[in-house]
Amino acid sequence: MKSKKLKARVGIYTAGLKVYWDQFEGLRERLIEYGKHIGLMIEDYAEVYNYGMVDDEYSGRAAGEWFNEKNVDLIFCHSGTYFTSSSVLPIHQINSAPVIILNLQPTPQMNYGVTTTGEWLAHCGACPVPELTNALHRAGIPYRTVNGLLGLNETPEISMTDEVTYMRDEAKLAKHKIVEWVKAASVKRTLQHSRFGFLGNNYSGMLDMYSDFAMIQAQTGCHVEILEMCDLDESFVKVTDEDIDAKLKEIHEFFTISGDSPSEPLAKKPTDEQLNWSARVAVAQQKMVDQYDLDAIAYYYHGKNDNHYEQVQSGFIVGHSLLTSKGVPCSGEGDLKTALSMKICDVLGVGGSFCEIVATDYIYQTIILGHDGPFHINISDGKPVLRGMGVYHGKRGQGVSVEANVIRGPVTMLGTTQTKEGSLKFIISEGEAIKKPILTIGNTQTHIKFSVDPDSYMDKWFNEAPTHHLAMSVGHNAELFKKVACMLNIEYVVI
Incomplete structure (x- = not known):
């Protein structure tokens, strides 16, 4: 791939x-x-x-x-x-x-x-x-x-x-x-030659996640391929033991396998069964990407009663993190707009990790950004950690998640939102990733210090009507992102 x-x-x-x-x-x-x-x-x-x-x-x-x-x-x-x-x-x-x-x-x-x-x-x-x-x-x-x-x-x-x-x-x-x-x-x-996969659906009720596929293609040129879980399952059933062994080797090269979390009873050392399952799902994900010639994926599956598809999605995060590191960014909760932000960052060679606001630290004067979903391994500060999750908070199922933070130094946030007129809009913001303690609960997290205090920053960010997700890139890239906006004729704001 x-x-x-x-x-x-x-x-x-x-x-x-x-x-x-x-x-x-x-x-x-x-x-x-x-x-x-x-x-x-x-x-x-x-x-x-x-x-x-x-x-x-x-x-x-x-x-x-x-x-x-x-x-x-x-x-x-x-x-x-x-x-x-x-x-x-x-x-x-x-x-x-x-x-x-x-x-x-x-x-x-x-x-x-x-x-x-x-x-x-x-x-x-x-x-x-x-x-x-x-x-x-x-x-x-x-x-x-x-x-x-x-x-x-x-x-x-x-x-x-x-x-x-x-x-x-x-x-x-x-x-x-x-x-x-x-x-x-x-x-x-x-983007004009890209195919974005939309696998499953949006997280129900997240109104900011909902996207008009025609609008996405009209304003960026990328094609949206609508996929169902059965499309992934077609690849899943073809996975061999040799495929799994090769993927497990890749997983061990990229990640550190955790022990039990010292603070979160739900976050355990991943079992061999969980790792094997994540490896099998990761192989299927890559096969699906190859089959449909995908350049990015937005995904979410809401299953019930521990059905087969729900079991498959429990292995999503590891495979989607590996895909993201290979230039096929993956965004959870069906967030197609943030998949676009991540793809832009990746094409420019500056990362693009899936983030939301985790919390504010008023002692360090930082905002912690991260997510329980895919992480861009190539911009990690050290090896990311894999943790077994007893439950994905707010979602059904369980599995293996990634715990990491972005490498220290300058970073730039790129959020893509949609205006009431139906147009895309970029929200761009530069900051500094600093090394501070993070939660050991299986989520990616990075402390970001901005040029203003956290409350003033959030006032400005929230006033631009963003989605609750964004892509984090490494380096100060505001001028570069502004030029991308101009090339795409997309409105932008820098805060």
């Missing part, structure tokens, strides 16, 4: 003015080379399609059609020198991919004593940007800008000044922003 993470298809062009080329020898070629440098900057993250120079309305129309043929997800407009907005606007009227205007000056300072008009024109990329933004705005075309230095590691022979700027902060920050846009575009492309 291989996680589906698709590279974005990114278009680039350099904008200039055709009448300059006969007047200033070498200027056109110099600017094209600058554009190629930008392509090299992102080639590890994207499929790059560089049209080259756009310098009049004819080449602008041709570029727009060419980018359509290449099915690009994002276009970088490299402002090489002055250009007329009428040359560039047709590109974005013909092609609807989001546009990012790059104003990247080759040098931090011109050599004023010897600089000619032709030399100056190679450094005046900022000059036409207001004209272009005005035209795009009046045409109803959204845009963003990145300003800074080009970041060359050698100076072109034609230049009259030092253009080696890769070590300067203005170049590093510009490159960072450009790469973030490319990664955000990769999220969009990946």
Whole structure:
């Protein structure tokens, strides 16, 4: 099983003015080379399609059609020198991919004593940007800008000044922003080719969990495959003893097997029977994922009278944690919106663990976040612990659960909710995971310290009408998540 993470298809062009080329020898070629440098900057993250120079309305129309043929997800407009907005606007009227205007000056300072008009024109990329933004705005075309230095590691022979700027902060920050846009575009492309499984149903009565499948596909592009427990059972009955042995080996590699909890009588050392059952269910889960080509799963099953399906779901958490670590995030209680948050985090390589508010610690000034469901093992602070559960609180059944916390350091919460208008909305919040004692009851838990006190933070979070689940990622990723929201045209708020 291989996680589906698709590279974005990114278009680039350099904008200039055709009448300059006969007047200033070498200027056109110099600017094209600058554009190629930008392509090299992102080639590890994207499929790059560089049209080259756009310098009049004819080449602008041709570029727009060419980018359509290449099915690009994002276009970088490299402002090489002055250009007329009428040359560039047709590109974005013909092609609807989001546009990012790059104003990247080759040098931090011109050599004023010897600089000619032709030399100056190679450094005046900022000059036409207001004209272009005005035209795009009046045409109803959204845009963003990145300003800074080009970041060359050698100076072109034609230049009259030092253009080696890769070590300067203005170049590093510009490159960072450009790469973030490319990664955000990769999220969009990946979601457009993703299949989310919805297994079973929602937890009855959790109104915030309920999702409109058509709305999810309309706003993200991902397909929702509705699955029943019998679809999982089809794989379950095919599991062999060899499959179970291999999965048990994987479980022992990933997890620490607990003893009895010192505080919770319901949390015991998992029995061999429980571990074998969880391994068998985990094999079936992976087989189902392969059969239906799933990239994420939202699940919940409410069974009665200890029926077979209820017994199967008692092994869900271990297998779904393993799947989450392999790039198939799994969210409990039928929470499709948080499965989306988790998938976004995973595509970006920053984790994405299933969380809710556990409690507030007013002594440490933290909010404890976690859940009794799947955990993203790859962002664990040490080996997660498996505990046998006598009962899943508030739910039917029993089984094995994961107890862990997220690695210490910067973290970012990504919540996906739905507005009263029926649109998705991202709620983004940065904090710090700190090492403090957690409950030994078989739940994942992490102490998070925010920039404000817990009560002030919760005031802000609750006022955004969130769902009660969210995805926790590692690193400070607010700017990155904002770019994903822009690529998906989803409303967002940062608190």
